[in-house]
Amino acid sequence: MFIEAINKITASHKATRPYQLPSFFFALVLALTIYPTQAHAQIIGDLEAKVPFQFQVGDTKFPAGEYRIHVLDDGDPNAMEISSADGTTSALFQVQNTEARPASHNIELILNRHGNRYFLAKLFEQGSSNGSQVAESRYEKRVSQETMDAQEHLAAHRRGQRGK
Numbered sequence: 001m002f003i004e005a006i007n008k009i010t011a012s013h014k015a016t017r018p019y020q021l022p023s024f025f026f027a028l029v030l031a032l033t034i035y036p037t038q039a040h041a042q043i044i045g046d047l048e049a050k051v052p053f054q055f056q057v058g059d060t061k062f063p064a065g066e067y068r069i070h071v072l073d074d075g076d077p078n079a080m081e082i083s084s085a086d087g088t089t090s091a092l093f094q095v096q097n098t099e100a101r102p103a104s105h106n107i108e109l110i111l112n113r114h115g116n117r118y119f120l121a122k123l124f125e126q127g128s129s130n131g132s133q134v135a136e137s138r139y140e141k142r143v144s145q146e147t148m149d150a151q152e153h154l155a156a157h158r159r160g161q162r163g164k
Contacts, residue, residue, distance in 0.1 A: 049156035055118035060091035098133035107156040114143045
């Protein structure tokens with residue numbers, strides 16, 4: 001009697017197995033369709049910006065002037081490089097995805113101001129609410145423990161598109 005009960009359960013499981021696999025795939029496809037994906041913003045090409053004050057990116061200080069910013073390697077959109085227009089100063093820095101609310105109408109750089117010190121904080125593409133946030137350096141963390149005074153928004157442009 002016990003063996004008959006086990007045989008009936010085993011038989012009912014064998015009968016439902018062919019239906020389990022399609023149901024599993026359907027549930028997986030539905031879950032992937034509904035699950036929100038993170039948009040990855042990537043700066044495409046070189047950006048140029050004129051920064052009217054001394055600022056810092058990571059551990060590197062930059063004087064006021066014109067700068068170019070670009071993704072270091074298309075395969076890794078999290079590594080970027082900033083260099084002065086004359087090529088005398090440059091730095092590599094890490095970024096991660098971030099969002100702006102509302103979407104930026106221009107290509108722009110956002111710098112955090114702590115006292116009289118400025119730190120590159122974010123970069124946004126024109127018309128996109130997704131951008132890149134610069135990893136905060138140890139020095140900026142230490143300086144920012146007081147408070148952040150303000151943020152400066154600077155317009156940037158694609159290389160060769162000045163004045164448009």
